[in-house]
Amino acid sequence: xxxxxxxxxxxxxxxxxxxxxxxxxxxxxxxxxxxxxxxxxxxxxxxxxxxxxxxxxxxxxxxxxxxxxxxxxxxxxxxxxxxxxxxxxxxxxxxxxxxxxxxxxxxxxxxxxxxxxxxxxxxxxxxxxxxxxxxxxxxxxxxxxxxxxxxxxxxxxxxxxxxxxxxxxxxxxxxxxxxxxxxxxxxxxxxxxxxxxxxxxxxxxxxxxxxxxxxxxxxxxxxxxxxxxxxxxxxxxxxxxxxxxxxxxxxxxxxxxxxxxxx
Numbered sequence: 001x002x003x004x005x006x007x008x009x010x011x012x013x014x015x016x017x018x019x020x021x022x023x024x025x026x027x028x029x030x031x032x033x034x035x036x037x038x039x040x041x042x043x044x045x046x047x048x049x050x051x052x053x054x055x056x057x058x059x060x061x062x063x064x065x066x067x068x069x070x071x072x073x074x075x076x077x078x079x080x081x082x083x084x085x086x087x088x089x090x091x092x093x094x095x096x097x098x099x100x101x102x103x104x105x106x107x108x109x110x111x112x113x114x115x116x117x118x119x120x121x122x123x124x125x126x127x128x129x130x131x132x133x134x135x136x137x138x139x140x141x142x143x144x145x146x147x148x149x150x151x152x153x154x155x156x157x158x159x160x161x162x163x164x165x166x167x168x169x170x171x172x173x174x175x176x177x178x179x180x181x182x183x184x185x186x187x188x189x190x191x192x193x194x195x196x197x198x199x200x201x202x203x204x205x206x207x208x209x210x211x212x213x214x215x216x217x218x219x220x221x222x223x224x225x226x227x228x229x230x231x232x233x234x235x236x237x238x239x240x241x242x243x244x245x246x247x248x249x250x251x252x253x254x255x256x257x258x259x260x261x262x263x
Protein backbone atom coordinates (compact mmCIF):
# COMPACT_ATOMS: atom_id res chain seq x y z
CA UNK A 1 0.00 0.00 0.00
CA UNK A 2 1.35 3.42 -0.86
CA UNK A 3 2.22 5.73 2.01
CA UNK A 4 -0.56 8.16 1.02
CA UNK A 5 -3.38 5.62 1.18
CA UNK A 6 -6.63 7.20 2.28
CA UNK A 7 -7.67 10.83 2.19
CA UNK A 8 -4.45 12.04 3.80
CA UNK A 9 -3.81 15.76 3.89
CA UNK A 10 -2.36 16.89 0.56
CA UNK A 11 -3.11 13.65 -1.28
CA UNK A 12 -4.16 13.92 -4.91
CA UNK A 13 -7.56 12.36 -5.49
CA UNK A 14 -7.75 10.44 -8.75
CA UNK A 15 -10.60 10.94 -11.19
CA UNK A 16 -9.65 8.33 -13.75
CA UNK A 17 -10.64 8.30 -17.40
CA UNK A 18 -8.48 5.23 -18.03
CA UNK A 19 -6.52 2.68 -16.03
CA UNK A 20 -3.05 1.23 -16.58
CA UNK A 21 -2.94 -2.47 -17.44
CA UNK A 22 -3.19 -4.50 -14.23
CA UNK A 23 -4.61 -1.64 -12.17
CA UNK A 24 -7.66 -2.31 -10.01
CA UNK A 25 -10.40 -0.39 -11.80
CA UNK A 26 -13.71 -1.56 -10.31
CA UNK A 27 -15.22 -3.40 -7.37
CA UNK A 28 -18.59 -5.03 -6.84
CA UNK A 29 -20.15 -7.26 -4.21
CA UNK A 30 -22.77 -9.98 -4.33
CA UNK A 31 -24.96 -9.46 -1.27
CA UNK A 32 -27.72 -11.71 0.08
CA UNK A 33 -30.09 -8.85 0.93
CA UNK A 34 -29.96 -5.79 -1.32
CA UNK A 35 -32.10 -3.60 0.94
CA UNK A 36 -29.93 -4.29 3.98
CA UNK A 37 -26.77 -3.68 1.95
CA UNK A 38 -28.07 -0.44 0.45
CA UNK A 39 -29.05 0.89 3.86
CA UNK A 40 -25.69 -0.09 5.38
CA UNK A 41 -23.40 1.26 2.66
CA UNK A 42 -25.56 4.29 2.06
CA UNK A 43 -25.19 5.38 5.68
CA UNK A 44 -21.52 4.38 6.07
CA UNK A 45 -20.23 5.90 2.81
CA UNK A 46 -22.99 8.29 1.75
CA UNK A 47 -23.75 6.35 -1.42
CA UNK A 48 -26.83 6.71 -3.57
CA UNK A 49 -27.91 3.80 -5.77
CA UNK A 50 -29.01 3.22 -9.36
CA UNK A 51 -30.60 -0.17 -10.08
CA UNK A 52 -29.83 -1.18 -13.69
CA UNK A 53 -33.03 -3.21 -13.89
CA UNK A 54 -34.14 -6.80 -14.39
CA UNK A 55 -32.35 -7.20 -17.74
CA UNK A 56 -29.05 -6.67 -15.91
CA UNK A 57 -29.89 -8.82 -12.90
CA UNK A 58 -30.61 -5.73 -10.78
CA UNK A 59 -26.92 -4.86 -10.85
CA UNK A 60 -26.92 -1.66 -8.81
CA UNK A 61 -24.42 1.16 -9.23
CA UNK A 62 -23.18 2.81 -6.02
CA UNK A 63 -22.92 6.54 -6.64
CA UNK A 64 -20.82 9.15 -4.87
CA UNK A 65 -21.87 12.64 -5.96
CA UNK A 66 -23.68 10.94 -8.89
CA UNK A 67 -20.44 9.22 -9.98
CA UNK A 68 -20.21 5.37 -10.01
CA UNK A 69 -17.61 4.11 -7.54
CA UNK A 70 -18.73 0.48 -6.95
CA UNK A 71 -21.71 -1.83 -7.41
CA UNK A 72 -23.92 -4.26 -5.51
CA UNK A 73 -25.83 -7.20 -6.94
CA UNK A 74 -28.14 -9.93 -5.66
CA UNK A 75 -26.93 -13.53 -5.92
CA UNK A 76 -27.83 -15.57 -8.97
CA UNK A 77 -29.62 -18.89 -8.38
CA UNK A 78 -26.56 -20.81 -9.61
CA UNK A 79 -24.01 -18.66 -7.75
CA UNK A 80 -22.30 -20.67 -5.02
CA UNK A 81 -19.48 -18.20 -4.45
CA UNK A 82 -19.22 -16.68 -0.96
CA UNK A 83 -20.29 -13.03 -0.71
CA UNK A 84 -17.28 -10.71 -0.96
CA UNK A 85 -15.99 -7.55 -2.58
CA UNK A 86 -14.73 -8.54 -6.04
CA UNK A 87 -11.82 -6.66 -7.58
CA UNK A 88 -11.47 -6.15 -11.35
CA UNK A 89 -8.08 -5.56 -12.94
CA UNK A 90 -7.86 -3.52 -16.14
CA UNK A 91 -6.74 -5.06 -19.41
CA UNK A 92 -6.97 -3.96 -23.05
CA UNK A 93 -7.75 -7.55 -24.12
CA UNK A 94 -9.76 -9.79 -21.78
CA UNK A 95 -9.48 -12.83 -24.04
CA UNK A 96 -5.68 -12.63 -24.25
CA UNK A 97 -5.34 -12.04 -20.51
CA UNK A 98 -7.61 -15.00 -19.76
CA UNK A 99 -5.51 -17.24 -22.03
CA UNK A 100 -2.29 -16.19 -20.33
CA UNK A 101 -3.85 -16.73 -16.90
CA UNK A 102 -4.79 -20.28 -17.92
CA UNK A 103 -1.29 -20.93 -19.24
CA UNK A 104 0.13 -19.98 -15.83
CA UNK A 105 -2.06 -22.23 -13.68
CA UNK A 106 -4.96 -19.83 -13.25
CA UNK A 107 -8.52 -21.20 -13.40
CA UNK A 108 -11.10 -19.51 -15.61
CA UNK A 109 -14.33 -19.26 -13.60
CA UNK A 110 -16.32 -17.09 -16.01
CA UNK A 111 -15.46 -17.15 -19.70
CA UNK A 112 -14.92 -13.79 -21.46
CA UNK A 113 -18.27 -12.17 -22.11
CA UNK A 114 -19.51 -8.79 -23.32
CA UNK A 115 -21.50 -6.72 -20.82
CA UNK A 116 -23.66 -4.75 -23.26
CA UNK A 117 -21.74 -1.63 -24.34
CA UNK A 118 -20.01 -1.28 -20.97
CA UNK A 119 -17.10 -3.61 -21.64
CA UNK A 120 -15.92 -7.21 -21.66
CA UNK A 121 -15.14 -9.27 -18.58
CA UNK A 122 -13.93 -12.63 -17.33
CA UNK A 123 -13.44 -14.04 -13.85
CA UNK A 124 -10.33 -15.94 -12.79
CA UNK A 125 -8.88 -17.75 -9.77
CA UNK A 126 -5.13 -17.34 -9.40
CA UNK A 127 -2.94 -20.36 -8.54
CA UNK A 128 -3.17 -19.59 -4.81
CA UNK A 129 -7.00 -19.50 -4.86
CA UNK A 130 -7.75 -15.76 -4.90
CA UNK A 131 -10.44 -14.75 -7.38
CA UNK A 132 -10.54 -11.55 -9.42
CA UNK A 133 -12.17 -10.08 -12.49
CA UNK A 134 -10.61 -9.00 -15.76
CA UNK A 135 -12.18 -5.86 -17.19
CA UNK A 136 -11.82 -4.41 -20.68
CA UNK A 137 -13.67 -1.14 -20.36
CA UNK A 138 -15.61 0.49 -23.20
CA UNK A 139 -18.55 2.61 -22.14
CA UNK A 140 -17.63 1.97 -18.51
CA UNK A 141 -13.87 2.10 -17.88
CA UNK A 142 -14.23 1.69 -14.13
CA UNK A 143 -14.72 3.77 -11.00
CA UNK A 144 -15.11 7.47 -11.66
CA UNK A 145 -13.48 8.44 -8.36
CA UNK A 146 -10.52 6.89 -6.57
CA UNK A 147 -9.32 8.04 -3.17
CA UNK A 148 -12.26 10.30 -2.24
CA UNK A 149 -13.95 9.48 1.08
CA UNK A 150 -16.50 6.85 0.12
CA UNK A 151 -14.51 5.55 -2.87
CA UNK A 152 -11.94 2.78 -3.18
CA UNK A 153 -8.43 3.90 -2.32
CA UNK A 154 -6.37 0.67 -2.48
CA UNK A 155 -6.54 -3.07 -3.16
CA UNK A 156 -4.30 -5.75 -1.74
CA UNK A 157 -3.94 -9.44 -2.53
CA UNK A 158 -3.68 -11.65 0.55
CA UNK A 159 -2.05 -14.94 -0.41
CA UNK A 160 -0.26 -17.83 1.31
CA UNK A 161 2.42 -17.99 -1.40
CA UNK A 162 3.89 -14.66 -2.42
CA UNK A 163 6.37 -16.05 -4.94
CA UNK A 164 3.68 -17.96 -6.86
CA UNK A 165 1.38 -14.94 -6.85
CA UNK A 166 4.16 -12.60 -8.01
CA UNK A 167 5.02 -14.86 -10.93
CA UNK A 168 1.40 -15.29 -11.98
CA UNK A 169 0.36 -11.64 -11.94
CA UNK A 170 3.61 -10.52 -13.54
CA UNK A 171 2.94 -12.97 -16.40
CA UNK A 172 -0.64 -11.81 -16.91
CA UNK A 173 -0.12 -8.07 -16.51
CA UNK A 174 3.61 -7.47 -17.00
CA UNK A 175 3.79 -5.03 -14.11
CA UNK A 176 6.50 -2.39 -14.38
CA UNK A 177 7.95 -3.43 -11.05
CA UNK A 178 7.26 -5.64 -8.07
CA UNK A 179 9.07 -3.88 -5.23
CA UNK A 180 9.34 -5.20 -1.65
CA UNK A 181 7.72 -2.86 0.88
CA UNK A 182 7.16 -4.20 4.42
CA UNK A 183 7.97 -7.74 5.51
CA UNK A 184 5.99 -10.12 3.30
CA UNK A 185 4.58 -7.28 1.19
CA UNK A 186 5.28 -6.44 -2.43
CA UNK A 187 3.95 -3.34 -4.19
CA UNK A 188 3.07 -3.73 -7.87
CA UNK A 189 3.49 -0.82 -10.28
CA UNK A 190 1.77 -0.21 -13.61
CA UNK A 191 2.09 2.79 -15.87
CA UNK A 192 4.82 4.10 -13.58
CA UNK A 193 2.52 4.24 -10.53
CA UNK A 194 1.94 2.02 -7.50
CA UNK A 195 -1.44 0.39 -8.15
CA UNK A 196 -1.87 -2.49 -5.69
CA UNK A 197 0.02 -4.77 -3.34
CA UNK A 198 0.50 -8.39 -2.40
CA UNK A 199 0.77 -9.55 1.21
CA UNK A 200 1.97 -13.05 2.06
CA UNK A 201 -0.14 -14.32 4.96
CA UNK A 202 -1.93 -17.41 6.22
CA UNK A 203 -4.18 -15.45 8.58
CA UNK A 204 -6.95 -15.20 5.97
CA UNK A 205 -7.92 -17.24 2.92
CA UNK A 206 -6.40 -16.15 -0.39
CA UNK A 207 -8.40 -13.13 -1.52
CA UNK A 208 -8.30 -9.59 -2.85
CA UNK A 209 -9.04 -7.03 -0.12
CA UNK A 210 -10.63 -3.64 -0.82
CA UNK A 211 -9.80 -0.49 1.13
CA UNK A 212 -12.37 2.33 1.10
CA UNK A 213 -11.26 5.86 1.90
CA UNK A 214 -13.02 7.70 4.73
CA UNK A 215 -12.61 11.16 6.19
CA UNK A 216 -12.49 9.84 9.78
CA UNK A 217 -11.77 6.17 10.46
CA UNK A 218 -13.13 6.12 14.01
CA UNK A 219 -16.35 7.84 12.97
CA UNK A 220 -16.78 5.37 10.10
CA UNK A 221 -16.23 2.43 12.48
CA UNK A 222 -19.00 3.83 14.68
CA UNK A 223 -21.34 3.92 11.69
CA UNK A 224 -20.45 0.31 10.84
CA UNK A 225 -21.42 -0.77 14.37
CA UNK A 226 -24.65 1.22 14.42
CA UNK A 227 -25.77 -0.24 11.08
CA UNK A 228 -25.29 -3.85 12.15
CA UNK A 229 -21.79 -4.43 10.78
CA UNK A 230 -18.88 -6.02 12.60
CA UNK A 231 -15.51 -4.59 13.61
CA UNK A 232 -12.87 -7.22 12.98
CA UNK A 233 -9.96 -5.05 14.09
CA UNK A 234 -10.22 -1.74 15.89
CA UNK A 235 -8.64 1.33 14.23
CA UNK A 236 -4.86 1.59 14.34
CA UNK A 237 -2.34 4.09 13.03
CA UNK A 238 0.04 3.00 10.29
CA UNK A 239 2.43 4.61 7.79
CA UNK A 240 -0.47 4.37 5.32
CA UNK A 241 -3.09 6.14 7.41
CA UNK A 242 -5.48 5.14 10.18
CA UNK A 243 -6.89 1.75 9.22
CA UNK A 244 -9.64 -0.56 10.44
CA UNK A 245 -10.91 -4.01 9.43
CA UNK A 246 -14.70 -4.27 9.31
CA UNK A 247 -17.51 -6.32 7.78
CA UNK A 248 -21.02 -5.48 6.62
CA UNK A 249 -24.16 -7.16 8.06
CA UNK A 250 -23.72 -10.09 5.63
CA UNK A 251 -20.17 -10.67 6.89
CA UNK A 252 -18.44 -9.24 3.80
CA UNK A 253 -15.08 -7.92 4.95
CA UNK A 254 -13.41 -4.73 3.79
CA UNK A 255 -10.99 -2.14 5.12
CA UNK A 256 -11.32 1.52 6.03
CA UNK A 257 -8.47 3.96 5.44
CA UNK A 258 -8.44 7.51 6.74
CA UNK A 259 -5.93 10.13 7.82
CA UNK A 260 -4.04 9.80 11.08
CA UNK A 261 -5.44 12.45 13.45
CA UNK A 262 -3.02 15.31 13.93
CA UNK A 263 -0.61 14.03 11.29
